[in-house]
Amino acid sequence: MVKATGPAIADALSEQSDEMLMSRYREQAQTEDFNELVRRYERELYRYLARYTGDRALADDVFQNTFLQLHLKRGLYEDGRPLRPWLYAIATHQAVDALRKAGRHPTVSLDQRIDGADRDPGALIDLLTGDEPGPLVEMQSEERREWVRQSIAKLPEGLRQTLILAYYQDLKYREIAEILKIPVGTVKSRLHAAVAKLAEMARAAGPTENGSVP
Amino acid sequence: MNDAALFDEAFGQLDDDRREQLDLAAASDPSLADRRARLRHALSLLLDADDPEPPSALAARTTARILRHAEEPRILEFAPTRPRVRWVDVGVAAAVMLIGMMSLVPAVRHQQQSVGKLMCTDNLRQIGLAMSQYAATHHTFPYVDPSCPASYVGAAFVQLNEAGLLHDHTTLDCPCDGASIPTKQLPRFDDLLGREQHVPGTCRDDIRVDYAYHLGVRHPTTGQTMPLPFNIENRVPLVADQPPFRLDRTNNAAGQGGIVLVGNSPNHGGAGQNVLFTDGRVEWRRTRWISSSDLDLYLNHHERTRPGIHLMDAVLTPCMMRFRD
Numbered sequence: 001m002v003k004a005t006g007p008a009i010a011d012a013l014s015e016q017s018d019e020m021l022m023s024r025y026r027e028q029a030q031t032e033d034f035n036e037l038v039r040r041y042e043r044e045l046y047r048y049l050a051r052y053t054g055d056r057a058l059a060d061d062v063f064q065n066t067f068l069q070l071h072l073k074r075g076l077y078e079d080g081r082p083l084r085p086w087l088y089a090i091a092t093h094q095a096v097d098a099l100r101k102a103g104r105h106p107t108v109s110l111d112q113r114i115d116g117a118d119r120d121p122g123a124l125i126d127l128l129t130g131d132e133p134g135p136l137v138e139m140q141s142e143e144r145r146e147w148v149r150q151s152i153a154k155l156p157e158g159l160r161q162t163l164i165l166a167y168y169q170d171l172k173y174r175e176i177a178e179i180l181k182i183p184v185g186t187v188k189s190r191l192h193a194a195v196a197k198l199a200e201m202a203r204a205a206g207p208t209e210n211g212s213v214p
Numbered sequence: 215m216n217d218a219a220l221f222d223e224a225f226g227q228l229d230d231d232r233r234e235q236l237d238l239a240a241a242s243d244p245s246l247a248d249r250r251a252r253l254r255h256a257l258s259l260l261l262d263a264d265d266p267e268p269p270s271a272l273a274a275r276t277t278a279r280i281l282r283h284a285e286e287p288r289i290l291e292f293a294p295t296r297p298r299v300r301w302v303d304v305g306v307a308a309a310v311m312l313i314g315m316m317s318l319v320p321a322v323r324h325q326q327q328s329v330g331k332l333m334c335t336d337n338l339r340q341i342g343l344a345m346s347q348y349a350a351t352h353h354t355f356p357y358v359d360p361s362c363p364a365s366y367v368g369a370a371f372v373q374l375n376e377a378g379l380l381h382d383h384t385t386l387d388c389p390c391d392g393a394s395i396p397t398k399q400l401p402r403f404d405d406l407l408g409r410e411q412h413v414p415g416t417c418r419d420d421i422r423v424d425y426a427y428h429l430g431v432r433h434p435t436t437g438q439t440m441p442l443p444f445n446i447e448n449r450v451p452l453v454a455d456q457p458p459f460r461l462d463r464t465n466n467a468a469g470q471g472g473i474v475l476v477g478n479s480p481n482h483g484g485a486g487q488n489v490l491f492t493d494g495r496v497e498w499r500r501t502r503w504i505s506s507s508d509l510d511l512y513l514n515h516h517e518r519t520r521p522g523i524h525l526m527d528a529v530l531t532p533c534m535m536r537f538r539d
Contacts, residue, residue, distance in 0.1 A: 031277070038273045046268035060269055064276045071280050125217050125249065128256040136259040148263045166225050167261055173227055191225065198260050 018083040026074045037083075038067055044169065045091055051164045052095050054153045055102075062098045066091040085178040088171070092161065092179060124192055127199050135205050151201050159194035166191050220250055224257050330390035331482065331498065334455070337385040338490040341425070341453050344379035346494060349444035351377070355452065355492075357430055357441030360537045363410040364403065366471075367429065368421030368533025375400045388424035388455055388481040418461075418471065418534050424481055426456040426512065426530035429537060430521045439521045439539050446492060451504060451528040455479035455487035457512040459532050471535040474512045474519050478502065487511070504528070 013021070013036040025033040045066065049059035069090050077086070136144055152160060158180075165176045166187070177184045219236055222228050228236065240247040349355045356370035374380045383400055406417045428451070430439045442452070458480050461472040478501070479487035486500040489511065502511040507526040509515070514522045514529045520538055522529050 031281075034280070035273070035277050038276050042268050042273045042276075046272060047266055050266040051263070056266060056269070059266075060272060063268075063272060064279050067276050068280055068283060071283075125220060125253050128260070129249070129252040141262075144259065144262055145264050148261060152263070163261075166227075167257075168263075170226050192221075195257070195260070199256075202260060 019080065022074070022077050022083050023079050026077050029074075034067075034071065037070075041087060045087065048088070048164060048169050049091060049095055051149075051152065051168055052092070052160065053099060054149070058098055058102065059095075062091065062094045065094045065098070069094065082175070082178075084171075085175045088165065088169075088175075088179040089181075124196055124199075127196060136202050147205065148198075151198055154201070155194055155197060159190050159197060162187055162190040163194040217249075220246075220253055223250075224253055327390065327482070327485075330388075331488070333389045334481070334488050335496045335498075337388065338425070338453055338488055338496045339494070340382075340385045341374075341380075342490045342494045342496070344374050345452060345490075347379050348374055348377055353444050354441040355428065355444065358537050360439065360539050362407070363414060364407040364417065365537045366406075366418060366421050366533060367427050367531045367535055367537060368423050369403060369406060370427050371423055371533065372400050372403045372406060372421065376403055386423040386425060390483070391424055391481040421533050423533040424456055425453050426532050428452050429519075429529040429531045431525050431527070432521050432523055434524065439537075442492070442525075446525060448526060449491040449493040449495070450508070450526060451489050451511055451530055452492050453490040454511060454530050455481040455489075456532045457487075457502075457530075459535065461534060469536070470519055470538055472532070474531070 013032060016024075016033075016036070018037065018040070021033045021037055024030060025037075042063075046059055046063050049062050049066075050056050053059050053062065066087070070087060073090075077083075136147070139147065152163065155163065161180060162176060165171045165179065166173070171179070173184045173187045176187045180187070182190075219228065219232065223233060223236055236250075240250055345355055356373040358365045358367075358369045358373075371380065371386060375383065380386075380400075401417065401420050406420070409417050428442050430441050432438065433440055442450070456479060458475040458477050459472050460475060462469055478484045481487065486498055487502075488496055489499050489504070490496050499511070502513075503509055504511055505526070507524075508522075508528055510517065511528065511530055512519070514520050515527050516523065519529065519531060519535070
């Protein structure tokens with residue numbers, strides 16, 4: 001599977017689109033094409049899985065399973081279909097399965113109505129900017145990052161997925177909609193709800209009576 | 215530009231044109247620029263998180279794992295190429311086939327009954343043709359005087375056969391009764407008579423016919439029994455599927471030879487009987503009732519197995535029983 005490739009071949013592969021590599025791998029099973037895809041998505045997909053699962057070791061395993069599934073299902077790939085949403089969809093399913101096996105079953109159904117989903121963007125911006133300087137300003141960078149990581153992990157399943165894909169993975173609304181098999185409007189409302197939820201959690205994270213930050 | 219655009223920009227959802235429009239709007243609107251900056255700052259605080267770096271050689275380990283997977287034997291390779299057939303499989307298959315066949319049994323049986331009924335009708339039509347030819351010659355339908363030792367009702371068919379009118383004696387076998395009569399020819403009447411004179415009752419089993427024949431009628435003025443005349447004006451039953459009956463094994467020559475039981479003919483499973491009339495027509499009757507003047511095909515008006523009390527009172531009797539006064 002892993003073969004040494006010369007610089008010329010590597011350059012030629014880097015010029016190919018994801019879709020072209022996948023189509024050729026489906027037809028010719030050239031390992032170089034698949035290895036190139038793994039390399040391209042190594043950092044991006046691992047970050048997504050690490051944030052989503054909250055467990056780096058688990059993310060490592062899910063990453064490998066994701067590409068194993070891509071290899072096994074290569075015959076199902078349709079020419080012209082964007083590879084990125086398909087790959088993220090596989091990764092998300094693998095992550096959900098892994099979390100379930102690890103006993104961290106999602107507690108909120110994806111179809112469940114989300115509080116604050118119909119919040120007005122203006123009101124949401126007011127909520128975000130109204131409390132400055134809020135408790136998060138007073139935290140050190142590392143402390144704040146840890147708070148953010150833990151807070152995102154506490155979000156309901158659907159909100160966490162949408163927030164990570166939209167903010168950290170820079171995916172477009174329509175790509176997220178395709179990955180999660182939900183309408184674009186639902187993506188937006190989940191995103192608003194996720195941000196609102198985090199803002200409420202930040203407001204509640206103010207100094208306690210003894211002056212410490214929780 | 216509205217707040218939704220600010221929010222979409224913060225999440226990287228604006229294309230270049232809209233972002234440029236937002237920049238222009240912010241340049242001319244200080245409050246919008248301030249709101250834009252405050253939103254960016256708030257989100258950077260709220261969503262600021264470390265970027266986890268992938269562990270070393272993750273891509274290499276992934277491709278190596280896929281390679282191992284490709285080289286691992288599949289579970290299907292351990293499966294026997296020729297799966298054993300278990301008894302339970304055979305049983306299930308047999309049960310399915312049995313249920314399927316059982317679902318077809320009623321339809322097949324109904325079809326067989328329909329075909330058998332048609333063949334029985336054809337038999338009676340041939341017998342009716344022979345009877346008409348006999349009656350045209352003798353002016354009466356076949357008949358044996360009750361005083362004759364060989365006065366079996368079936369002897370009428372013997373006469374028909376000896377007259378050369380019964381070309382195929384298998385027409386005397388109803389195909390629906392489930393039993394076929396012996397293939398040997400009918401006995402000659404003289405042989406029948408000689409044997410009956412010597413030992414009464416010995417020839418009864420030689421006349422194996424599945425149909426019942428007319429027992430004759432009483433003369434309207436003298437009351438004497440007589441054969442059914444050929445020139446009868448109304449149509450009356452002449453031959454039909456034989457009724458259920460029980461033989462009298464005492465070999466009493468003076469007796470009827472048995473009794474007729476209630477119910478339809480057993481030839482068709484009790485569903486009814488084919489009846490040949492003197493006009494040559496064959497009709498299927500679900501009951502023994504023929505008309506208001508003939509209430510029972512197998513009994514006379516006095517509900518006895520004796521000749522009818524008038525011309526329209528037909529009484530058809532099994533061939534192994536005797537003509538009676």
